[in-house]
Amino acid sequence: MTSENTMRTFVALAPPKDVLEKIIVLQTRLKKKIPHGIRWVHPDGIHLTLKFLGDIFPSHRDSIASLLSVVVSSHSCFPLSVGRIGVFPGIAKPRVMWVGIGGQTRLLAALQQHIEEALESVGFPKENRPFRAHLTLGRIRNPGSFPNLGSIIAQEQNFDAGTFNAQKLLFIQSNLTPTGAIYTCLASFPLSAKPLSDR
Numbered sequence: 001m002t003s004e005n006t007m008r009t010f011v012a013l014a015p016p017k018d019v020l021e022k023i024i025v026l027q028t029r030l031k032k033k034i035p036h037g038i039r040w041v042h043p044d045g046i047h048l049t050l051k052f053l054g055d056i057f058p059s060h061r062d063s064i065a066s067l068l069s070v071v072v073s074s075h076s077c078f079p080l081s082v083g084r085i086g087v088f089p090g091i092a093k094p095r096v097m098w099v100g101i102g103g104q105t106r107l108l109a110a111l112q113q114h115i116e117e118a119l120e121s122v123g124f125p126k127e128n129r130p131f132r133a134h135l136t137l138g139r140i141r142n143p144g145s146f147p148n149l150g151s152i153i154a155q156e157q158n159f160d161a162g163t164f165n166a167q168k169l170l171f172i173q174s175n176l177t178p179t180g181a182i183y184t185c186l187a188s189f190p191l192s193a194k195p196l197s198d199r
Helices: 017-033 058-072 105-120 149-155
Strands: 007-013 038-040 048-056 078-088 096-103 134-140 160-166 168-177 180-190
Touching: 007 058, 017 038, 017 078, 017 096, 017 134, 017 160, 048 058, 048 105, 058 105, 058 168, 058 180, 078 105, 078 134, 078 149, 096 105, 105 160
Parallel strands: none
Antiparallel strands: 007 048, 007 168, 038 134, 078 096, 078 160, 096 134, 168 180
């Protein structure tokens, strides 16, 4: 596929404004402690990614949206918490700095697994790595240039951005530009307001 005739897409949940504002405050604080060497994610790009689809043809957009609509019909809203920070793959060679996700992570994992299985049925391969729910804060350019990173992370272990209800799934296009990615929501799919057992 070529960039001229495809769309770079992914499936995600988005934190609400009040949670995002606290994450931005954290980012600002970390930027002062780590002024160089990290490419910080723009607030518009802070998503809880459940499935990265990569490049798709525009003609496949509607069929993927229909599939996601079926997936969410069997999942109800659930609460998630946002707090503490860490790095992938580990402090020895950090590549990604993240904020953690807690709360009803079992329900989150079930939704993510359902998305994986549904999209695998139409040709999207399953992710080989286990799903680890997080919000990416920044990407580290040179892992060996932060000898104090461990202590900085330790100082932020009490970070708490609050809780939110996962209420809708987003199908998002990411258009890469020289000044950063531009995100467009192609479709959103509300989760059920009540557990299925209460219907």
